[in-house]
Amino acid sequence: MTTPPPTPPAPRVTIKEVAARAGVSKGAVSLAFNHKPGLSEATRDRIFAAARELGWAPNLTARSLAGRRVDVVGLAICRPAKLLGLEPFYMEFIAGVESVLTERSCSLLLRLVRNLEEEVGLQDAWWRGKQVSGSILVDFHADDPRTAAVRRLGMPVVAVGHPSLTGGLTSVWTDDATAVTEAVRYLAALGHRRIARVGGAAALGHTSIRTAAFDEAARALAPDGAWQVSTDFSGEAGARATRSLLSASGGDRPTAIVYDNDIMAVAGLSVAAEMGLSVPEDVSLLAWDDSQLCRLTRPTLSAMSHDVHGFGAEVARTLFGVIRGEGSAGSHPVPTPVLTPRGSTAPPRVSRTGVRSP
Amino acid sequence: MTTPPPTPPAPRVTIKEVAARAGVSKGAVSLAFNHKPGLSEATRDRIFAAARELGWAPNLTARSLAGRRVDVVGLAICRPAKLLGLEPFYMEFIAGVESVLTERSCSLLLRLVRNLEEEVGLQDAWWRGKQVSGSILVDFHADDPRTAAVRRLGMPVVAVGHPSLTGGLTSVWTDDATAVTEAVRYLAALGHRRIARVGGAAALGHTSIRTAAFDEAARALAPDGAWQVSTDFSGEAGARATRSLLSASGGDRPTAIVYDNDIMAVAGLSVAAEMGLSVPEDVSLLAWDDSQLCRLTRPTLSAMSHDVHGFGAEVARTLFGVIRGEGSAGSHPVPTPVLTPRGSTAPPRVSRTGVRSP
Structure with a gap:
């Protein structure tokens, strides 16, 4: 050669x-x-x-000789590789982070970890090894061990999560409780009285927040039935959950389902068709996050829309602020997801409650 | 506090x-x-x-003190951040790479670049700055400047692309020409004589390979009409291309369309519905890559299936081989995409060629 x-x-x-x-x-x-x-x-x-x-x-080279690297920020994600590739949220989030990093000549050091203990060790090694100038922490759990660990290190980080989960670290977060309540209120206003939620992974803090908010909203607004199911966020799990919810007979079946992401709602649409149910006539479906997928289905998917790309960009900008020593303990809410009604939500067929069966 | x-x-x-x-x-x-x-x-x-x-x-820390970092590999991607987040291919590819990296305690240094010249400078800086032990190069162009640059540096890399594009670098590639020919042959065998392809970005080497292969196959197998359109791989561009192809009147319209990824095929399905055309009765659609999306639509999408996660894993394994100094100039084909027929392909309605109009 x-x-x-x-x-x-x-x-x-x-x-x-x-x-x-x-x-x-x-x-x-x-x-x-x-x-x-x-x-x-x-x-x-x-x-x-x-x-x-x-x-x-x-x-x-010159920048690294001065000591700590200033051109790399870290991100560890605790999801199985197989599922990560299927979740539009993370790809859009990472793309948003990169959009800010790239204009400042910075790179993202990305790692999949199996559990939070592994991530604690990794952040420690990244920081002591001067591999990163700071990190983005995601997917907070209750009593998350990373909070104390990064404090001990004095490492600049931005925590992506509600302040109740992130223990005083600088955080960027969306108001999930308000958005879930908004979703339930909208479905109730359409006339739905039996509402289900296909949620994400139960161990995650933001899932718990949504679960509690749904519980409270549904108690007031879905008097004839409320259901919640946990999943791993995959389309397959969303399909299974939908199949199970829709397999109940008439009055024991939800007439509206809210999903915790959009791939599960796409799967739900497919399950409804497979079971001979029309969307939105027989069942209304409401997605979350609202990637381009929601505009590509038939019917198009109503969604709680969320600028995930902009969210990632805001997280990166906030991290640079922390690295510069500015605003080191703030809490930065990004805009709350808003309802985008499309073709998959409508009033339910006339309720038979209190009416003699035909 | x-x-x-x-x-x-x-x-x-x-x-x-x-x-x-x-x-x-x-x-x-x-x-x-x-x-x-x-x-x-x-x-x-x-x-x-x-x-x-x-x-x-x-x-x-100990590993880095010994000199060059051995726990980081680089990946630069030259796509606009906005589009990257929407392309299931890259997320599954990165997840596949990470699945191998993580079990060897390695991280991925990820960066979006605006052009290949910027990437050349970046790889140079990563290598001289001892930030990576090697890199994965993707999206090869004809006369790609990265080939000479990484050779000059003596940097271990794996090139993701056909050997005709990657100038003797160790490469991992899929046989796109054979797969395109296979797709056209299948549609022709179903009876289609007017076939279109909605392709990816024209500047990319693998797009050129697919374009040439489609051209040759269609000349023999689509005697009544062949069309090719370039896009940026986004669902929106796929929708526009499909709308334009299907807007021609009867005999000037393809009866089958092959797409260069799956998000564009999902968009094509939506456009057909919007235009009152049935899939597969009026038009057959064939996707590429075959992420879980293809199984979630109605009808389900036939696809040229490709284990993108496994492809990413194979690339990472090959890079470790190059870093260890083994098999430094090989060319490693991964399995050729194979046809997975589902609900979106069928014989065309009886051809009216040579038959009096009703």
Whole structure:
């Protein structure tokens, strides 16, 4: 095999040119790319834009020689690899994180872990090994061991989860309780009195929050029946749960089902068709997250819509703030998911409650 | 805010215990985790299994002190963040890569880049900065600048792409030409004589390979009409392409459409319904990759099925081989996508060619 002759490297754009274009000093460019405090958000944005336009990236070797890496942030996810690949949420979330990282010449160090103890060890090793300048922590459990561990390390992190779960760490979160209540209220307003929820993994904190909120809302608003099922978020589990809910006879069957993500709602739609039930005439389905999938089905899926990409971007921006030592203990809610009604929700067929059977 | 008292670290499992459980020496455990040659695949697997069972991971600080990091591999993807989040292929591919990395206590350094020149600079910085022990290169173009660049660096990489595109680098690839030909042959055997393909991004090498193969197969097997459209792989672009193809009147309209991924085929199904066309009676649709989506639609989608998770895992395993200095210039085909017929393909309605219009 012959090796092609080496091509000479292209002439490099310099930090001086980036500084000139942004109208700042070289020192300011360096501050921005090393995520140091002292610049306004507007100046930083101008510097990143200038670097992007000129195709300039800082010399990573020099950055690493100064000590800790400043161009890598960590993310460990505790989900089986097989399921991760099937969950649109995480891909959109990661893409949103990357959209902010890439404009600051940063990379994401990604790792699947089997349990939270493994993640504690990993974050410890990443931080002590100077592999990351900070981490994004996701999927909080009650009494999550990561909170104390990262505090002990003094490691900059952003916790993705409700403040009640994240023990005072800087957090970015969505108001799941309000959104679940909103979903149940909408279905009740349509006339549904038997409502089910196909939820996510029971061990997760945000699942518990949704479960409690559904419980409370359904007690008031679904007087003829309320059901909740836990799953692993996969389409297969969503199909099984839907099949089980819809297999009950008439009056013991929900007329509306809320799902904890959108892939399970797509699966639910397919199960309804398989069982000869029309959506939304026989059963209304309401998805969550609202990736493009919900607009591609027949009927289209009503959903509690959530800008997952923007959520990931906000988490990354917040982490840079923590790394710079700003706003180190805040709680940042992102917009609450809002209802997007489409073709899969409608009033139920006329209720037979209190009416003689035909 | 009060900080909770520090909890003492849990006692750590030692390398000695891992070695004992695997029935090897401590040196062998070290060889395995540092990806050095000298161990059989079976021994390595036993060591990784023992470490996993005991919850042991190597001390990353010690590993990094020895010089180059051995626990990180790089992956840069040149797709807009907005589109990446919508493409099931990459999420399943990354999950497959992670499934192998995680059992060897390795992480993936992930970065979105805007163009190949940016990736060349990034790989250079990752390698010289000792941030990665090797990289996975994806989405090859014709005359791809990365080939010469990584050769010049002497960097261990695995190229995901056909050997005709990857310039002698160790490659893992699927035989796209054979699979496209197979797809066209199947549709022709059903009786289709007007066949279209909704392809991926035109600049990508594997898209060109599929385009050429479709061209050749359709010339022989679709005598009444053949169409090809390029897209960006998104559901929206797939919907637009399908709408345009199906808007032609009867005889100028394809009776079967092959898609380059599955999200576009799901979108095509939705467009057919919107236009009042039945699938498969009026038009047959054939997806590619075959994520779980294809089994969740109505009708279910026939697909050229491809174990994308297994593909990612094979790429990661091959990269470890290259890092260990084994099989450094091989070409590793993974199984060719095979046809999985489901509900979206059938013979066309009786052809009216040569028959008087009713």
